[in-house]
Amino acid sequence: MSAWTTICSKDDLQPNSGICALVGGKQIAIFYMPQLDAVYAIDNWDPIGKANVLSRGLIGDTDGAPMVASPLYKQHFDLASGQCAEEEDVKVATYEIQIKDGKVEIKA
Amino acid sequence: MNNKQTLVVIGNGMVGHTFLESFVTSEARGQFNIVTFCEEPRPAYDRVQLTAFFSGKSAEDLSMVEDGFFEKNDIQLHVGDRAASIDRKNKTVTSEKGVTVSYDKIVLATGSYPFVPPVPGHERDNCLVYRTIEDLESIKKAAKGAKVGAVVGGGLLGLEAAKALKDLNLETHVVEFAPRLMAVQLDDGGGAMLRRKIEDLGVKVHLNKNTSNIGDGDDRFHKMSFADGEELETDIVLFSAGIRPRDDIARDCELETGPRGGVCVNDNCQTSDPDIYAIGECALWQGRIYGLVAPGYQMARIVADQLSNGDMTFTGADMSTKLKLMGVDVASIGDAQGQTEGALTYCYQDDATEVYKRLVVSADKKKLLGAVLVGDAEAYSTLLQYKLNEIDLPEHPDSLILPNRSGEVVGLGPDALPASAQICSCYDVTKGQICSAIEGGSTTVAGLKDSTGASTGCGGCAALLKSVLDCELTKLGIEVNTDICAHFPYTRQDIYNLVIVEQIKSFDELLTKHGIGSGCEICKPAVASILASYWNDHILEQSHLGLQDTNDTFLANMQKDGTYSVVPRIAGGELTPDDLINLGKVGNKYKLYTKITGGQRVDFFGARMEELPLIWKDLVDAGFESGHAYGKSLRTVKSCVGSTWCRFGVDDSVGLAIELENRYKGLRAPHKIKFGVSGCTRECAEAQGKDIGVIATENGWNLYVCGNGGMKPRHADLFATDLDKDTLIRYIDRILIFYVRTAERLQRTSVWMDNMEGGLEYLQSVITEDRLSICNQLEEQMVHVVDTYQCEWKTTIEDENKLKRFRHFVNSEDADTNVVFVQERGQIRPAREDERELAATAEQI
Ligand code: SRM
Ligand SMILES: Cc1cc2nc3c(=O)[nH]c(=O)nc-3n(C[C@H](O)[C@H](O)[C@H](O)COP(=O)(O)OP(=O)(O)OC[C@H]3O[C@@H](n4cnc5c(N)ncnc54)[C@H](O)[C@@H]3O)c2cc1C
Ligand code: SF4
Ligand code: FES
Numbered sequence: 001m002s003a004w005t006t007i008c009s010k011d012d013l014q015p016n017s018g019i020c021a022l023v024g025g026k027q028i029a030i031f032y033m034p035q036l037d038a039v040y041a042i043d044n045w046d047p048i049g050k051a052n053v054l055s056r057g058l059i060g061d062t063d064g065a066p067m068v069a070s071p072l073y074k075q076h077f078d079l080a081s082g083q084c085a086e087e088e089d090v091k092v093a094t095y096e097i098q099i100k101d102g103k104v105e106i107k108a
Numbered sequence: 109m110n111n112k113q114t115l116v117v118i119g120n121g122m123v124g125h126t127f128l129e130s131f132v133t134s135e136a137r138g139q140f141n142i143v144t145f146c147e148e149p150r151p152a153y154d155r156v157q158l159t160a161f162f163s164g165k166s167a168e169d170l171s172m173v174e175d176g177f178f179e180k181n182d183i184q185l186h187v188g189d190r191a192a193s194i195d196r197k198n199k200t201v202t203s204e205k206g207v208t209v210s211y212d213k214i215v216l217a218t219g220s221y222p223f224v225p226p227v228p229g230h231e232r233d234n235c236l237v238y239r240t241i242e243d244l245e246s247i248k249k250a251a252k253g254a255k256v257g258a259v260v261g262g263g264l265l266g267l268e269a270a271k272a273l274k275d276l277n278l279e280t281h282v283v284e285f286a287p288r289l290m291a292v293q294l295d296d297g298g299g300a301m302l303r304r305k306i307e308d309l310g311v312k313v314h315l316n317k318n319t320s321n322i323g324d325g326d327d328r329f330h331k332m333s334f335a336d337g338e339e340l341e342t343d344i345v346l347f348s349a350g351i352r353p354r355d356d357i358a359r360d361c362e363l364e365t366g367p368r369g370g371v372c373v374n375d376n377c378q379t380s381d382p383d384i385y386a387i388g389e390c391a392l393w394q395g396r397i398y399g400l401v402a403p404g405y406q407m408a409r410i411v412a413d414q415l416s417n418g419d420m421t422f423t424g425a426d427m428s429t430k431l432k433l434m435g436v437d438v439a440s441i442g443d444a445q446g447q448t449e450g451a452l453t454y455c456y457q458d459d460a461t462e463v464y465k466r467l468v469v470s471a472d473k474k475k476l477l478g479a480v481l482v483g484d485a486e487a488y489s490t491l492l493q494y495k496l497n498e499i500d501l502p503e504h505p506d507s508l509i510l511p512n513r514s515g516e517v518v519g520l521g522p523d524a525l526p527a528s529a530q531i532c533s534c535y536d537v538t539k540g541q542i543c544s545a546i547e548g549g550s551t552t553v554a555g556l557k558d559s560t561g562a563s564t565g566c567g568g569c570a571a572l573l574k575s576v577l578d579c580e581l582t583k584l585g586i587e588v589n590t591d592i593c594a595h596f597p598y599t600r601q602d603i604y605n606l607v608i609v610e611q612i613k614s615f616d617e618l619l620t621k622h623g624i625g626s627g628c629e630i631c632k633p634a635v636a637s638i639l640a641s642y643w644n645d646h647i648l649e650q651s652h653l654g655l656q657d658t659n660d661t662f663l664a665n666m667q668k669d670g671t672y673s674v675v676p677r678i679a680g681g682e683l684t685p686d687d688l689i690n691l692g693k694v695g696n697k698y699k700l701y702t703k704i705t706g707g708q709r710v711d712f713f714g715a716r717m718e719e720l721p722l723i724w725k726d727l728v729d730a731g732f733e734s735g736h737a738y739g740k741s742l743r744t745v746k747s748c749v750g751s752t753w754c755r756f757g758v759d760d761s762v763g764l765a766i767e768l769e770n771r772y773k774g775l776r777a778p779h780k781i782k783f784g785v786s787g788c789t790r791e792c793a794e795a796q797g798k799d800i801g802v803i804a805t806e807n808g809w810n811l812y813v814c815g816n817g818g819m820k821p822r823h824a825d826l827f828a829t830d831l832d833k834d835t836l837i838r839y840i841d842r843i844l845i846f847y848v849r850t851a852e853r854l855q856r857t858s859v860w861m862d863n864m865e866g867g868l869e870y871l872q873s874v875i876t877e878d879r880l881s882i883c884n885q886l887e888e889q890m891v892h893v894v895d896t897y898q899c900e901w902k903t904t905i906e907d908e909n910k911l912k913r914f915r916h917f918v919n920s921e922d923a924d925t926n927v928v929f930v931q932e933r934g935q936i937r938p939a940r941e942d943e944r945e946l947a948a949t950a951e952q953i
Pocket of ligand 1: 703704705706708782815816819
């Protein structure tokens with residue numbers, strides 16, 4: 001839970017969109033917003049739609065807070081906290097992530 | 109046997125049926141058994157729209173009867189059986205076919221019959237009248253091989269009949285006894301303008317003509333001779349010289365009737381026998397017969413109320429009308445001829461554009477008494493409200509009819525109307541009722557149509573309804589927030605205009621100039637669609653990619669387990685056996701679940717994201733292209749086999765369907781678009797349930813618009829008839845781009861139409877008359893879209909960069925282990941949760 005793992009190069013990120021990485025057997029959705037120069041990492045598993053799809057959702061913001069909308073049933077998940085906006089008790093895990101020397105690194 | 113009373117309704121025409129509809133929902137319903145006699149071979153239909161029968165509508169289209177109405181409401185219907193007599197002493201009604209029913213109450217709704225003047229020769233073959241579907245069928249038959257048709261009578265119905273003859277491609281004459289057309293509703297100036305306009309359309313008008321004889325013609329079937337010595341040769345004579353109430357059954361049982369016909373009724377619509385009511389065109393109230401539906405409907409509602417011990421009474425009805433005769437707008441209000449003592453007149457006549465308007469006002473210039481409008485009837489609803497509600501006229505009443513060149517708003521704000529003002533006369537809906545519906549939550553035009561019925565008849569009140577709605581919403585302080593989402597303070601249409609005017613090419617540019625924040629799943633796809641329909645770049649260009657809905661991003665539809673479906677285009681549903689074999693090979697190779705869709709094509713399911721490019725490479729190599737099943741765009745053009753094979757087909761529906769599908773494929777729109785093309789009116793392609801429907805006729809193609817299946821089916825509207833192919837395509841180009849530019853996001857054409865101010869007529873005026881002078885632009889935009897078409901899949905598989913996205917993991921070649929299939933009926937399907945757990949355990953063992 002401590003060391004940064006490099007998963008891909010910065011060029012592999014999809015601007016304003018998501019990709020999925022396999023880190024220690026876990027599927028992690030990674031989103032990149034170039035204007036804010038921000039990267040986010042959350043679980044790829046959609047606990048409501050029950051499929052590995054969150055990396056394929058549309059991203060944007062709700063009142064300024066970055067979010068992803070699930071491609072299956074359109075619930076919104078906060079990219080920073082993992083909180084689902086529609087279901088109070090649904091939350092996905094989030095992970096520390098950074099871009100360093102053109103590499104994308106994650107703690108998972 | 110039960111102890112209920114029996115109500116006999118004689119006549120199942122427009123008014124009789126409306127009575128039944130009101131009565132079955134009234135309080136008294138439970139106390140009566142209902143029996144109705146219907147002389148015609150079919151129950152009630154929309155006589156007002158009768159002429160549409162010649163422009164492609166069928167008898168079913170015209171029906172006024174909801175499916176299962178009689179059964180559901182337990183009404184005994186005797187179709188094709190005339191009530192022949194009433195025995196008031198024994199209280200029975202006996203029919204022509206010998207059915208005798210004891211009654212407690214009777215409602216007479218026998219309507220009227222066309223008056224045929226007793227001119228010698230009037231009984232000859234091909235001397236016809238215009239009232240029922242059977243009459244129209246006879247006219248159609250007579251028109252086969254005929255060249256010339258003449259209508260006797262230049263009133264409202266006569267001109268309607270003349271339109272029918274013209275639609276049948278006959279040289280058409282109108283012969284009128286009076287010195288002007290529509291003598292009842294118009295004045296001399298209006299009549300003269302109307303004459304000019306319809307003569308422009310190729311109809312010959314003969315005024316002051318008294319037909320004295322009809323005999324054998326020299327060149328044509330008949331020769332009509334007139335009192336002034338002139339003659340006219342024609343193949344068909346259509347009498348439309350007025351109507352006479354059908355009061356024979358009333359007269360035979362000695363009910364009081366008028367000297368010139370009609371069953372006398374009091375304010376309760378009761379005849380001289382209190383157990384017998386009369387409504388509609390057979391009823392004579394204060395010496396008047398009302399030859400329009402709206403007063404008849406009013407009487408129908410009154411009797412339903414009376415039978416429930418209500419106290420509604422008939423107090424007369426307004427005879428104002430607005431109609432389109434052969435495409436000419438004509439309206440008449442109140443005292444059109446200025447016969448009121450001391451009445452003053454304002455007149456506006458423009459010979460250049462052939463417009464005539466007249467106002468008749470009271471001596472003090474305060475109140476409107478009447479009006480005539482020919483060529484431009486836009487002022488009708490405003491004027492009618494002035495008249496009906498006795499609203500004070502503006503200081504210069506003529507401002508109401510003069511052309512408005514300053515752009516300043518004249519006319520009547522809906523605010524000025526009292527709650528009792530009738531907004532929709534077809535369904536008798538008042539402003540008060542509309543306001544309560546709005547307060548109750550119906551805050552769109554479509555919602556109000558649903559909840560109040562307003563504007564679902566002739567549609568003449570649509571503009572007024574919309575302005576009442578807008579005004580009320582503002583008053584209620586309901587700010588109608590039409591912003592597309594929190595990121596853009598604009599409607600979709602505004603954004604479209606911004607894109608056009610500022611030639612904006614990307615979402616980022618739009619957001620920087622006009623938006624807030626970083627967007628969301630609402631505005632992004634909407635803007636993507638706008639950009640796509642205007643610029644038509646590939647949707648996976650880097651700058652558009654993040655905007656697409658998931659399905660568009662991967663050019664496939666995501667299924668419940670995160671896999672995708674694959675739908676190649678099969679234009680018009682036509683494919684060769686080899687195509688089918690090739691599809692089969694692809695399905696086999698990738699072990700995909702395979703199904704025929706509801707859109708006449710093949711759908712493969714269970715493709716993993718990483719397989720999509722491989723599958724599509726094989727499909728593209730086999731000659732297939734993307735079917736855009738994932739996009740808000742043209743889906744399918746469903747076709748029937750058509751004249752090539754079908755013994756009934758009158759044109760090549762498959763050929764046209766393929767051509768249309770290939771033209772419009774790839775067009776991005778506010779929502780998906782579906783077409784249908786049928787080879788004849790049997791309509792095997794269900795074109796009338798599609799956004800765009802085309803049906804072959806003997807003379808070309810009929811175009812239907814804004815139909816819908818799905819959650820709330822909507823029958824398409826007949827937009828234009830007998831079009832040649834070029835005109836058809838031109839109209840479709842214009843309609844689609846107009847839709848693309850003006851609809852809300854995710855609004856199908858059906859809802860777009862239901863919310864359009866002015867409705868079908870407005871759309872027709874924009875598309876066929878170029879009312880907004882935008883048709884060129886619309887066509888150009890479509891040509892751009894057609895010319896820049898690319899198969900999105902072909903371009904994608906040829907571009908390394910675009911392909912990068914199609915792998916489940918950025919850092920591994922592994923597949924998603926959560927995708928598990930089991931077999932069912934010889935194919936795969938996603939495993940259920942229990943099955944999945946089983947599979948997982950099995951793997952561990
Ligand atoms: C595959 C198919 C069912 C089938 O097995 O036959 C289908 C499948 C879907 N339909 Fe459909 N519809 C299919 C024909 C229809 C039809 C019949 C037709 O087109 O003749 C209709 C009614 C006609 C109409 O649209 O007017 C139809 C009315 C809908 C609706 C309701 C639309 C409405 O206006 O009420 C939706 C929901 C929506 O679009 O919002 C919908 C949405 C969907 C979606 C996209 C739902 C979703 O988001 O997953 C389904 C995914 C398709 C896929 O994965 O490929 N589908 N759907 C049919 C594909 C036709 C094709 O070849 O492209
Ligand atoms: C071509 C055309 C265009 C028109 N356009 C307009 C318009 O634009 N606006 C407008 O307001 N009005 C219009 N009208 C007039 C409108 O159609 C009539 O006002 C309306 O149909 C009257 O309804 P009703 O029920 O009284 O009579 P009908 O609709 O005629 O119905 C009477 C029914 O009773 C049946 N019947 C009669 N006697 C018996 C019996 N003894 N037993 C059983 N059945 C019997 C008849 O066969 C008929 O089916 C138009 C009419 C025509 C023909
Ligand atoms: S719509 Fe007409 S032409 Fe087409 S298949 Fe049906 S019957 Fe034949
Ligand atoms: S006035 Fe005819 S629909 Fe309202």
